[in-house]
Amino acid sequence: MSDEQSALQQSGRAPGDPGVWFFIIADMAMFAIFFLIFMAGRHEAPELYRASQAHLDSRFGLANTLILLTSGACMAKAVMMARAGDVAITLRYLLLTLGIGLLFGVSKVMEYGTKFAAGIAINTNEFFGYYFAFTGIHFLHWIIGCGVLTVLIRRVRRSGVNAENINWIESGGIYWHMVDLLWVMLFAMIYLLPPGGTA
Amino acid sequence: MVQLTTDNSYGTWRFCAWNGMIFMGVFIVFWGIMGHNVPPYGGDMDASVIANYFRDNANLVRLGMAISMTFAVSYAVWGISIGKVMDYILGRDHILTNLQVWGAGLTVVPILVSSSFWLTGSYRPEALPDEILQLLYDMAWLLIDLAYSVTSVQMIALGVGCLRDKRAQPFFPKWVCWYSIWVGFMFVAEILMPMFKSGAFARQGILNFWIEFMIFFIYAPIITFYQLKAIKRIEAGEPAA
Numbered sequence: 001m002s003d004e005q006s007a008l009q010q011s012g013r014a015p016g017d018p019g020v021w022f023f024i025i026a027d028m029a030m031f032a033i034f035f036l037i038f039m040a041g042r043h044e045a046p047e048l049y050r051a052s053q054a055h056l057d058s059r060f061g062l063a064n065t066l067i068l069l070t071s072g073a074c075m076a077k078a079v080m081m082a083r084a085g086d087v088a089i090t091l092r093y094l095l096l097t098l099g100i101g102l103l104f105g106v107s108k109v110m111e112y113g114t115k116f117a118a119g120i121a122i123n124t125n126e127f128f129g130y131y132f133a134f135t136g137i138h139f140l141h142w143i144i145g146c147g148v149l150t151v152l153i154r155r156v157r158r159s160g161v162n163a164e165n166i167n168w169i170e171s172g173g174i175y176w177h178m179v180d181l182l183w184v185m186l187f188a189m190i191y192l193l194p195p196g197g198t199a
Numbered sequence: 200m201v202q203l204t205t206d207n208s209y210g211t212w213r214f215c216a217w218n219g220m221i222f223m224g225v226f227i228v229f230w231g232i233m234g235h236n237v238p239p240y241g242g243d244m245d246a247s248v249i250a251n252y253f254r255d256n257a258n259l260v261r262l263g264m265a266i267s268m269t270f271a272v273s274y275a276v277w278g279i280s281i282g283k284v285m286d287y288i289l290g291r292d293h294i295l296t297n298l299q300v301w302g303a304g305l306t307v308v309p310i311l312v313s314s315s316f317w318l319t320g321s322y323r324p325e326a327l328p329d330e331i332l333q334l335l336y337d338m339a340w341l342l343i344d345l346a347y348s349v350t351s352v353q354m355i356a357l358g359v360g361c362l363r364d365k366r367a368q369p370f371f372p373k374w375v376c377w378y379s380i381w382v383g384f385m386f387v388a389e390i391l392m393p394m395f396k397s398g399a400f401a402r403q404g405i406l407n408f409w410i411e412f413m414i415f416f417i418y419a420p421i422i423t424f425y426q427l428k429a430i431k432r433i434e435a436g437e438p439a440a
Contacts, residue, residue, distance in 0.1 A: 017373065018373060018374075019362070019372075019373030019374050019376060019377040020377065022373070022374040022377045022378060022381075023377040023378075023380065023381050026377075026378065026381045027381060027385075030385060030410070033405075033406070033410065034406075037399045037405065037406070041398075122391070122394045123394055123395070126398060129394070129395060129398060129400070130398075130399075133388075133391050133400055136391075137387070137388060140387060144384075
């Protein structure tokens with residue numbers, strides 16, 4: 001464990017701006033409701049959900065998961081390097097976070113494209129309604145996350161890793177990890193979980 | 200040094216701040232309860248159900264919508280008072296304050312126009328075919344839900360602007376600022392409403408009605424509470440940030 005991490009743990013302070021945590025918790029609560037709605041629908045109509053899930057390509061889901069987890073790991077390194085005061089490495093990890101993260105957008109657009117080409121849309125049935133709605137709202141979070149990462153890169157380029165920027169990087173990192181976490185939940189629930197509760 | 204507003208009519212500021220609560224009270228009682236909009240009739244309901252709603256409750260809906268239209272402007276009045284407090288955070292004529300005020304002002308328009316659709320439906324429902332009454336009802340709901348972005352501008356500008364308050368004890372706590380940003384952001388789920396006639400994202404659904412309207416209904420009291428406290432501090436002579 002680095003000195004910076006030990007200091008943070010000893011201070012009892014959560015990383016980032018405390019207000020950001022309110023946003024994160026509120027947002028995750030909303031997604032928790034999304035998950036409950038989906039699970040309730042799945043319980044009501046297991047056959048529909050099973051037949052619809054078969055049209056999803058879990059390779060896209062897995063690729064997206066790996067992309068976001070790798071990007072998230074780079075973000076964690078960027079936070080650590082910022083706390084250590086290393087501007088060049090922090091910048092490099094932030095660029096890697098964004099660069100790898102952008103692949104998620106490419107993969108998602110390709111995946112949506114295959115669905116539209118197969119004649120599947122948001123109003124095809126309840127499963128695909130939720131699939132497009134939940135992954136679409138998550139996609140919007142990803143777009144905002146890319147914007148936040150761009151701002152972080154600009155701030156570090158302009159003024160290095162001063163205390164204010166470390167707070168920004170920590171806050172942006174929390175948000176980016178939330179985007180990861182929500183995707184992992186969506187992947188497991190929509191792509192992998194067998195409807196009807198049978199394996 | 201931030202340039203201060205020269206307006207010190209704090210009693211008027213306070214009255215305008217209370218307009219947020221007046222708006223919410225009127226909106227819930229007259230638009231919501233009297234207008235039979237809590238919850239709305241579903242997008243999957245037959246035209247005859249919507250037509251009977253207008254015919255059976257014509258007087259209630261007329262009164263509810265007429266009062267709602269009268270007090271819709273209270274939302275803009277409230278937003279202007281928030282702008283006065285934001286002057287003390289950001290300085291006069293800051294773009295985020297202008298966005299907040301304009302967002303609040305423009306929010307009045309869809310409320311007025313959509314209420315006028317409900318009012319039109321209730322004006323002579325006995326003379327109109329079911330499908331026309333259904334059309335008016337659909338138009339009203341599509342407009343009031345899909346005009347979310349003007350209110351989002353107000354909420355996000357308020358949140359971002361007030362996060363810049365450098366006081367040891369800011370006028371609006373950080374969690375309130377982030378709540379404002381989050382509510383403004385989450386309204387985007389309304390964009391899905393026209394795609395669904397039933398389910399969570401439909402106009403009567405758990406997400407696009409119950410949750411979205413609930414987070415909107417508790418927004419005004421939270422902001423007004425801190426707004427009134429800020430006005431008190433400004434009146435007591437607290438300098439600009």
